Every structure is written in structure tokens, then in C-alpha cells.
Amino acid sequence: LDQLVESGGGSVQTGGSLRLSCAASKEIYSASCMAWFRQPPGKEREGVASIFTAGGSTYYADSVKGRFSISRDNTKNTVYLQMNNVNPEDTARYYCAKVTYSACKWAAVTGTKGAAVVEFWGKGALVTISS
Helix, strand or coil, X not given: CCCEEEECCEEEECCCCEEEXXXXXXXXXXXXXXXXXXXXXXXXXXXXXXEECCCCCEEECCCXXXXXXXXXXXXXXXXXXXXXXXXXXHCEEEEEEEECHHHCCCCCCCCCHHHHHEEEECCCEEEEEEC
16 A cells, blocks of 8 residues: 655744654655655645655755755655754645655755645644744
């Protein structure tokens, strides 16, 4: 059964840290592009970061560059999003996604456009940042 399951969401204060995890089925994960998207309340879903699971190259939206880090553990078919120095603008439901391989370099850095090349979505994890 193809699936993506996020975990690690919750509430944290401004300036704090949080780590999200995304466990993927082997069929989805192998030699693919995995990404994190987020949807703030009342707004469209937007790209956050992406990673090639084989080579490990990463790409970030400007809004999170230097604060968030995407990584993967190929032995566990799992992708992570480490969120540091968070602020209230980071409040959103965060979605793990498999992205079309050829779009990996731009899917997470072009705002809302990257959602069009997602092949599979997780159900999301809610992250709330309080001031």
C-alpha cells in the first residue's frame, strides 16, 4: 500500500525548534524526489523544501532558507524536516509529498506552483507557533 505518514507536529513558541518525520512505503520512496509543503490557515499550499532521496541534494524556499533543514534516512525510507528559529508565520499544516523527479529542483522553491507536480500526498501534520 503506497502511503506517506507524517509525525512530529505540535505547538512551540517563537524561536523554538520542531522536527517533522515522514515515513514512506518503499514503492514511493525509492530513488525519488521527496518534499515538504505547507498550507497556512486561509492560504494556498506552498513549497518548503525538497530532496533527492538517492543523491541527497536539497532545495529550499527563500522563506525557510537557513532555518529549516530537509534530510533523509534511506535505511528507514523516512524524510525529515528540522525546523529551527520558528516564528508565527510558520504556522501551517505541513504535508509530506512525492514530487515528479524532473521537477525536484524547483517544486519547493516556486511558491504554490510546485503542488501541481506532486504525485502523492501525506495527510499532513499541524504545526502551531505561538508568539
